[in-house]
Structure formats: C-alpha cells, structure tokens
Amino acid sequence: MSPLLQVRNVTKKYGGLTANNDISFDVAENEILSVIGPNGAGKSTLFKMISSFTPTTTGEVIYRGERISNLRPHIVARKGVVRTFQETTIFKSMTVRESVVVAQHLRARASLAGYFWGSKTAKNDVTAFGKYADELLEFLGMSDISKEQASNLPQGSLRALGIAIGLATDPKVLLLDEPFAGMNHDETMNMVNLVRSVRDERGVTVMLVEHDMPAVMSISDRIVVLNFGEKIAEGTPSEIQNNEKVIEAYLGSVDDEIGM
C-alpha cells in the first residue's frame, strides 16, 4: 500500500538562507508521526509547506497521489489535510461551540446563497452542525466549557479548542503544531491521551511538530528528526533514542542555549 502522505525532496530557501534542505519522508495511514528537532531546525517551515501556508522552493508534498504543496491552504484543507496552530491562533471573541460550528465549513452542503435565503438544505446543515459540535465537544471532554468565550480560556483548553476546530473539518490528516509546548507533566499526559484517541477512535492520521522529547517518544509510531534544515534521522522512538546524530544535535543545541 502506498503511503498516505509523502514529503518528497522538499527544500525551502529564504533569500540566501536555507530553512529546509531536500527533505523526504512518508506518512502511513493511521499512524502518529512526529517531526522533532532543536529550535530553528526548520520544523515550522516544513509544517507550513505541507499545509500550503507557504510554497516550497523545490520539491513537493503528495497526498493520496495528488500534489498538495504550492496550493492555497483552504484547498489543502478541503482535500483532508488540516493543520492546527499554537494557542494564540483562535477565534477570540467566539465561544467554544461557535468556533466548532464555524469550523464545520467543509461539511456544509448548502451554498452560501442557500444560507442567506434560508433554504431547506441550509436549515438541515445548521441543525447538523450543532449536533456534531456537541458530539465533538463531548468527545474532547469540553462540554462544560462550550459556552465560554475563547479569549477567556486557560492555555490547556485553548490547545484542546485548536484540536476541536481542526477535527470539526473532518480531516484525514491532522497536523498538530507543538501540542505539548509549555505544559506540565499531567497536562502533557492528558494531551497525549487525547491525541491517541483522535487517531484510534476517529481514524485520523496525525502528524505533529514538537520539541518535547519524552512526550514525543511516548506518543509516536515513528519520528523524523531535523537539524539545521536537514533530515538527520527517521525511525521508531527506540531507534531515534539511540541515534548518535540525534543525541549530538540535541546536546549541541543545549550548548548553544547555554552559550547565549
């Protein structure tokens, strides 16, 4: 079986600076794959290219045999590859439920004009959106905060909201942007469980970008390691843990941080 998502020889250059150099790897259906690397390794850039938020300089990203790089983000989302953001990127003045309802845009069957005139399909849609939002929030354990305004939520709930918004689009592949950043151990474990259940119960392939090593080790099926824009390793968590290049890269980066 061919992989669900393929990153093929992707390179990104900003002027003279190379953010990603010739990166290739595959994501299989129903797997949890993490991309890790020290700060400035090019994780975010890679992420943006997969979701078409930024074009590649060379190389391409293939999803189910179709190129999805160098398109516009909403088209990629329509194909089923949806990204989330870090917690500051939310619909600030909407409630949790409103956010999740709006995010079901791709599930709409009526046209925008249909909604304007109040067609029957549109009315059905509206009912369906509400129902699905409640179901989704229940699944994510967020029913109790569904009426809260997003800007009032604590950090942990914001992450969950981000995932809820992503899930509301019915994605096939969900790209998570540093879901564990800044969390303590318990919060991280909750999030790990949540991400697992997203994959296990809803059949969503998950790819995440992260630099929290322990969490990544416990959650991932496979890991891709970047350093200075290059892929330096790929494999299962245990393979990665024993990879010399990876250890060196991480130690090096610690030195750098001390050096600052």
Place this chain on the structure above:
Amino acid sequence: MQRRSFVKTAMAAVAVTAIGATAAVAENPVLKIGFVGVTSGPAAAWGISNQRSMETRAAWINETGGYTIGDTTYDIEIVSFDDQKDPKRAIAGMEKMAQEGIHYVVGPNVDDGAAAVRPVAESNGIMYFPYAFPKSLYEAPASNAVLGMVANYQSGPAIYKYLMAEEGVKTVAFVAANESDPLSQRDGGVEAAKALGLEVVSDNVTYQVDTTDFTPVLTPVMRARPDLLVLSGVSPANAPQLIRSARELGYEGVISTETAQDAGVLAEGAGDLANGFISVGGASTPELASPAMNEFVQRYTDMFGEYNDESNTKVYALEYILETLKADPAAITDVDAFQATMDTFEAPNPFMNGDAKLRYVGMTSFGQKRQVAVPLVVNVYQNGTFETLFVAEVD
C-alpha cells in the same frame, strides 16, 4: 493680535445679538435673507467673507432704523448655513432656508454646490446668488440662479485685451488647481485668450490644492516664457505662493487672475514680489470707493477685527436683493414678481463714486438677465494695496 481680534469678534457677536434683541423690541418686522456657503474647513475664507459682508451690512441697516420696502420697515436678519463645501450639505442648507420661509439666498460658493441646490431652490421658490460660473446655472430653463459677481469668461477677455494693448502681451500660460472650479475657469480663459488672438503656450499644468511648494509646478510653465501668466480660479491661499515661486524662478512677465484677492494676504505671503499682480476686485480703491463703501469697510473692520478685500465684490448681492425688493414689494414672497422686476430694475450704485447703476445683466452670456452688474474693477497690487487699473461694464 489674533486672540485679541477673536475676543473682539466674540464681543461684537454678542453686541449684534443684543442689537438684534433691542431691534425686535422696536417692533420692526424681520426680513430674513439666507446664506448657504462654506464657512469651515479649507475653503472657509470664501464663505466667511460673504457671510461677514452680509452681517455687516445687515447690522448697519438695523442700526440706522431698518430697511423700508413698500410701506413696511424691516430689520434684516442673515441666516447662515455652513455647507462645508459639500454639495449634499448645500442641498440641506437650501432646504433649511425654505423651512425658514426665506426666498432670497446668497451662495453657494462653488460649482457643484450651486448645481446641486438648483432643484430645491426652484421647487421652493428661492432665488439664489451663487459665486459659481457654469453657464448652465443661469441659462434657461434654469430660472432661479443669479450670478453674484463677474464671471471669469467676462473679466478674462477684458484683462487680456487691456494687457495686449498696454503691455504688448502676445503669449499666455494658464495654471489651475486640479479641481472642478479652477479647471472650468482655465478652460474658459484659454478659449477667450485664443479668440483674442493670444498664443497659449501652456495650458495643461495643474497643481493639487494642498501643494506646499510650487517651484516644480511652475518650472515647466516658465520654460515656455509666456508674457502673461494666468492663475485660473486661484484661491487666496495659493496666490501668494504661486506669485512668489514664479518670481523667484526669474519670471518677469505679468501675472493675473480673475478671482478676487486680499491685499493683506498678498503682502504677507509674497511681499514686494506681488507688485504688479492683477486681479479683479470691487470698488474699494480710493478713487472709486464711495463714502458708503468706506463706511462699510470701517464697520466690517470694527465688527470682525480685520477687513477682507474679497468682500469688495461680495457686498453687492445683499444690496441687489434689497433694492430689487424695494422696487417691487410684492417680490418679498413672490419670486416670479422678482424675476419680472429684474428685467427693468435699475438703481444707483451706493458703493461706487460716479453714476454707476445697479441692474441685472447677462443677456450676452446667458440669454437672460441672470447676473448682477458689479462693476468690473481690475486692480493691480502695489506695495500692500490695490490700485485700480481700469473699470469696465458687463452686459
């Protein structure tokens, strides 16, 4: 100085109100005359000189016992509306005048406002006296607008002819602001100049009204080396700067305009460089000004702290309205009677020495008498004051 004049103005305003109040006690009925024009924002100077002329004259009349029309003596009240140079507001202003029962209005000050108020004025029976030149305002079927001054297409040719004869002017260049009124006036001027056989060497240079440096604007014009530089429809704010820039660029020919200017503004803004600048004015030069004109200027200065020479041309509209009403008292409420009277009306001109007459003209330009016969006084600026170059009549 300015603060003092502000206080003075405020006190004068209070005094006027007080006079108005006592006058009301004196049991004279009130005759309201309207003004719709721009008295705030960038073009405030145009409307304010209008409004103050009218208020000065009204206060003067009221102080001396009122104005007798037919058997009744009226106090004159000026009702002013600031249209902010916005045609939409101008319509609202004209509606307000109709609401106040006013049938005679001075203004608006610009082309678009004058055109926009026409439907309201005609449907409400209001005669209005715009300071705008488009002929369509005064030609039939338009009926209620009376041009309140001399149009540029009338004064221009007179000035050009004079300069051709006296100064040997052969070539002319036009500069105008990039706005409706000045551009229309430029086009009229170019046409007139060509008809007189002048060679137009430059007529397409324009400037934005907010220009702060006219050197780059005038440089290409100067290259054409015209004998005469016409500043079409120039605002009093821009005139001194344009003159200064032209002279500093070494221009030695004649500079003229067909709009009214203020000597004080020219003196402050351009100093001696403005000497020889030709503009159109009213009858305030010593040779022409009658005692009434001098008294008007004095009263204006007392009331508002400072005279504005633009008012020389703007003193007339109110006088015409009142004199015409005097000639036919029925016209106070009946605009048709006013229009009928216009054809034959004639009265002495109180502001000018000699036997000049107030009468309506415009047959040549508009095919009907829809213009006040303001003496076409062409002035030249010399060392802080205007001197009369020549006087002509419009028909």
Place this chain on the structure above:
Amino acid sequence: MFGFSSKQLIGVGLFLFAIFIGVPLVIGATGRWDFYFTLTSVALLAIASAGVWLTFYIGRINIGQGAFALIGAYVSAILVVKAGWSFWISLPAAGLFAAVVAVLIGLPILRLRGVYFAMITLVLTQVVTLTALALPVTNGAKGISNIPLPSGISVFGIPILPDFAAMENTKLAFYYTACIIMILTYAALYRLVNSRLGHLCRSMQQNEELASSIGVNIAYIRIVIFAISSFFGGLGGAMFGSIAQSVYPSSFQVADSVNFMLNCFLGGLGYVFGPMLGTLVLYFGWDLLFEFGKYQMLIYSTILIVIIRFLPNGLLSIRFGKGGDK
C-alpha cells in the same frame, strides 16, 4: 416567523412604523419640511455606511466608500443622461458596476490588512475623483448637471413606480424611496451577518490564517464582501446624484470616505444597525447644531470626542453590553 423572536418583531414593526408613518406625521405636525431631505440623506449615507461596516466585519478598515459612491453616481447619471435609461434600471446598474470595479481592485488590494488597506482605499478615493476630473465621459471638471428626475415605470399599463417629474413635491417620494432601499439594505445585511457567510466573515475578522486552515476560501469571501460593500456604496451614490440632479468629481471625496468610516465607529462595529445610528447622529447632529452658527463645528466635534471618550465601542454598546450581533 423568519426565526425572529416576538420582541424583535415588535422592534422592527415599531421602527418601520416610525420611519414610514411617524416621521411624516411629526414633520406634518411641526412643519419642519426641511427634515425630509436631512433624513433622506441619512438613509442614503447609511446605505453606503452599511457597506463600510461589512468590510469592517471581515477585518478591513475601508476608507474608500466615497470612491464607489462617486462611481455609482456617475454610472447612473451617464446612463440616464447619455444613454436615456430609466433611473430605476440605472440604479441597480450603478451598484453592479461599482461591485465589478470592487472585484477588479479588490483582487490585488484585499490581501492587505490594517492601516495598509485603510491607506490604499483612501488613495483609491483620490484616484477616482481625479479620474472623474480627467475622463471625457464624466464631462471632466464640468460635471454632469441637469439630470432629469426619475421617470415612472409601468408594466402593462399599470404604474409600478410614479413619475417624479410630475410630482408637486418630490421630497416625500425621495424620502420613501431612500427609506425603502435602506431597509432592504439592512435587512440583507442582517440576514447576511446571521447566515453562514456572516459567520465565516467573523471567523476571518478574528483570524484569517485559522479560517483558511478550516477550508474557508478567504480570498473569495473577501472579494464577495468587498463587492457587496461597494454595491451598497454605488446605490447610495446613484440615489444622491438623482436628488441633486447633478454629479461632480467633488460630489464624494476623501472627507466622505472618512465620514462613512466614522459612522460605523460611532454606531459600533459590533452591531448591524450601528452604522445606521452612527449616520443619523453624525449627519443629523450637524444639522441640529445649525443654530449655533460659527460655534457649530466646535460643539459638534466636542460632542464627538466626548462620545468616543466614554463609549469607545460605539453608541450601541451603551444598551447591549455584549452579544449585540442581533
């Protein structure tokens, strides 16, 4: 009915009653006939302001509505005077033309946000004014004057719309026309904001990246909204040209663009009916202060400053503390 609560229905009913019956009654009783034009202006400016409000709704500060109002005024005037169209057909045509222009201009400029979009639309107003001055079809500096009043329309001999030129007094007719168009505009706006398109706009207002990540074609919606916004601008402008029976390059200029924007701020950006109230207060307020003569501007601006100082979120924020998107 139509998903409105009975309270809302009563409110709408009262509003309609007030403007169609109340206002004429009050004017008849007090004899303030001049208020008809003022209120007609308010209605027309409120239509254009509704468009500006809509662009605010996708998070764009629009200081270009004067441009579209001017375009609308010219299109209608040219169609009526030069092509002999009926005004009533030229009116939607003016709106549509403005919308088409908005699409063409919107494609490159709607990518911009914040002050950058604000500035480019401000420059757009200047560009359209200068274009009107330069083009032969607009009659350049001389403008288009003597535009005939709207003629009547009848279908199979049954008069649908009256002939304005045959009327004794067109004030009332223009007032009703303007009010009807305004109500249609705001009804459409209300529907739009409360339908899916409105929700998508709101999501874009708050975060365009997130909106596009959930599959919203933000570029398309921006264009659609900008076109609708400009359609309203074109309508308002065309009606004004018809009332003034003349159009000049200066009929709508930068000051008007700024005022449209201020109307929205004053009423409140969070409320559909904010621009209507804002226009009423800003425009009618100026008229009411007419009595103060030369202190009119001083008092007007002082009141404005005091309002914004104490109600920074607009006039409507005084009643509905939150959740006022109704």
Place this chain on the structure above:
Amino acid sequence: MEQILANGVYLGSQYAMIALGLTLIFALMNVLNFAHGQMYVIGGFVTYTFYGQWGVPFVLALVMSCVTLAILGALIEKFLFAPVIKGSAREESTMLLAAGIAFFLDAVILLVFGEKQRGVPKIVDGVFNWDFRIIMPYDRILICLLAILSIVAFIGLMQYTKTGRALRALAQDRTAAQLMGVNVDRYSMIGFALGAMLAGLVGGLLVTITGVNLGMGGPTSIKAFMMVMIGGAGVISGAIWGGIILGFMEAIGLALLYQYGDITYLLIFVSLMIFLAIRPQGLMGKPWG
C-alpha cells in the same frame, strides 16, 4: 536635472519631518493620528503670531511652537487616547477619536486664528542662482538645512538617550518594554508629545515659506499617511525615506509628466496604489503592520 534634484531634496526634507511625528505616534500606540495635519497648522500659526505679529525672534517663535504642541500632544494622549485605547474592543476605534480631534482643532484654529491665509516676513532675502541650473531662494535652503538638522537631532535623540531607547523598546514590543521596566504610560505620553512637537516644529519652519491657513490640516495629514505607507508604517527610517521619495516623486513627476496636465496627479496616485499593492509593508516596514 539639477533643479529637479534640488526640489526633491527640499520637498523631501520637509515631508520627512512631517512623516516622522506621525510614524512615531503610530509606532508607539498604533494610532493613525488624523489630527497630525492640524497640529502642523497650529505650529505654523503659533510661529506666525510670535514672529510675524509680535516680532519675537524667529528661533524663539519656533521654540514656542514646539512647546505649545508638546503640551497639547501630552494632554491629548493622557486624557483622550490613553483611556480610549484601554476601553475599546478594537483598537481602530481610535481613528474616530483622532478624526474628532482633527475636527475640533480645525474649529479652534478657525475661531482663534481666522480663515485667512497667513504669512510671515522672509527670514533671509535673495535667491541662489547657479547659472539657471539650480534656482533656490536662500530661505528655502536655510529651512531645508534646518529640517535636515532637526531630523538628525531626532535620530540622535532616539539612538543615544535614555528616553529614546525607552521609546524604541516601546515601539518594538509594548509588553516586552513593560517587562523590562519601562513606564509604558509615561513614555506613551512623552512619545505622543514628541510626535506632536515635530508637527509643530515643521509647521513653524514652513510658515516662513508657504505661509499657513486652516485648510492645510486635512491634506497634510493625508500626505503624511502616504509617506508613512511608502516607507513602511511605524518605522522611523521608513518615514524619512517615504518623505524623500514622495518629495522626489512630485518633483520628478511634475517635471516629466507636466504635459499630461490634469492626469499628472492621477498617475502619481495610481503608481502609489500599485506600489502599495505589490509591497504593502512599504520599503522598510514589517509586513501586516
């Protein structure tokens, strides 16, 4: 050619000064100050009153312009902008406040200083004429030099003084500045006062050449917005470049395009629109401001 360059330098230096104050206020508070032009006009009228009317030495009159505007700016910030910014849901609401202040200042200018165009006696007489290749009156050269000097002084202030550093920190990141111990409220006020003062200074300088009238406010604000946009909003060097570029655009545009008459400005504005559409962040700005 030399003449065009000279005109460009002269226009550019005065434009840059106008833009500086506006961009400073924008950088600090994210306020697009619609009243900037009116502040410039007030600066002009103050100098006119002191120098032109009362015969106070020109430099002293300039100082009075600066002081008046600095105080005015500080008061406006403290009692109007600061509370409105705190209380509003969307920060663009300050645009309404700025516009209200612009109307208010216009009304005050009309009542206090009158509606007429005002000018002052020339500060230096004579015209520099280099063989008709460059013609430039001496007073313009002097004003141009003074403007450049003020710009240099301003940059020096921003670079090398404690106040300047605090202001720069504030402009870069308000929250971070607060964490670093910068008194945000106080420096916002100082910054606003400084921006207003710059407007007053350039108003006072230019009154000697262009004179002043109450109508100059609005158009000046709009022109200043354009310069700020060309250079990049909220960037000091951007404002200077924006001013210089607009100055040269006008000088060159008028010299090259004058034969197209009425559409010269249309072309300038259209090219500005195209430029902004292609490069919205201006020359130096951060994208999306």
